Amino acid sequence: MGEHGPLAGNTALVTGGSRGIGAATARHLGALGADVAITYNTAGERAAAVVADLTALGVRSVAVRAPATERGAVEAAVLEAAEALGGLDVLVNNAGIARYGTVGEVTDEDLDAIIDVNIRAVVTGTRAAIGVLRDGGRVITIGSNLAERVTSPGLAVYAMSKSALLGFTRGLARDLGPRRITANLVQPGSTDTDMNPAGNPTAAEQLSTSALGYYGNAADIAATVGHLAGPAGAHITGAVLTVDGGQNT
Template sequence: MSSLTGRTALVTGGSRGMGAAIALGLAEAGADVAITYVRGEDAAREVVTKIESMGRRGIALRADAADAGDAAGVVDRAADDLGGLDILVNNAGIGVLGPIGDLTLADIDRVMAVNVRGVFLASQAAAARLRDGGRIITIGSCMAQRVPGPGGTLYSTSKAALIGLNKGLARELGGRRITANLVQPGPTDTDMNPADGPLAAGQSALTALGRFGSADEVASLVTYLAGDAAAYITGTELSVDGGHAA
């Protein structure tokens, strides 16, 4: 029997890249999975089709993490549609890079709204809907630990904030056996940051392994954290970064 059989999950930003890989990994392990998307309905439907081909239930829900109502409300929608909720994966996030002097108030507000407020509100809503023994898994970034050059101040600020949020969640929800963990990916091959892109060589050089990771490698860690074998892991940051922080 698969380790997540009978469980339900919501993966925000699950229509592509790491989010899609995570959603498919959870489904392969036995979970029914809802995903959110903002644009790219066709891509979201493709992920749902793949989930359903595994014999699981898949749902695509349009929600913008920058919208406070959407960020919290989609958790209730997913729980209602799936008949409960066991796993929340806060994957949706955006990156705005550039010299600090060039960043606008709109840049700051949107990055913090999606990467911090959206995660907080989704986790807050999940705290009320997760079954005892549930999981909150948040996707952070290696740049919360090490900023390798200029231009990443805003992004790294938003991702570093998740460390405190994650620890607070672990303390608040531990009495119900709900764990909260933060996954810190390093350079990962996705359509937004391809391993053969113009900036890839410099990023690979910053890792101990000298390469990009794959979305499936990130997904495998998330799937492990969602399962019973990780029941005693909570309030921590786990790196899947090829040694970026070594």
């Protein structure tokens, strides 16, 4: 669709947009017509490939390096992206990390990293975006179905970081409602990405709770984000959309 899609004339920023769900989301928003900025940490070549794909669609795109563990980096990236694109209509808080281990095994370094990337960067990046988001805009955060159901040991701290996004999203919806800016949370389940490939040794265990019995793919999550970002999502706010093949059913 490119420049003639339902998001034509809109601008979006996808954090962690160089690979996986973030890259799929950036490409999907571009296909819907949005100009799209992405952030990345170390995957510069992958980020450049996403930008090239978006440019080929006929939309503007830029990649900004923003290590989410560095204080101030995400906020600076939000403002740089908004300046490059001429404002911001959609923020997708996608960047995240996973550190596994029982509570007794998780180190202080693990805990700090998870809180900094999965919680603090979401809050501070959103705070920066509030000043540049146009009225009627969207804030969409990518969480995890583990926020609401933990079926295996070793996931407590990661699940904690994702459950924090539930309260944040619901409160944010109230804060931004007067400006008709929506805030929603998308919770993937087992999704075939670098972080959790469908062929990994725990795949069978993960799918044992799935109603559909197979891994999702990044395009499934991107499509949900696209719906929330578009005209059809205008009256959806404070919502949690779990896209997990029925794992949490």
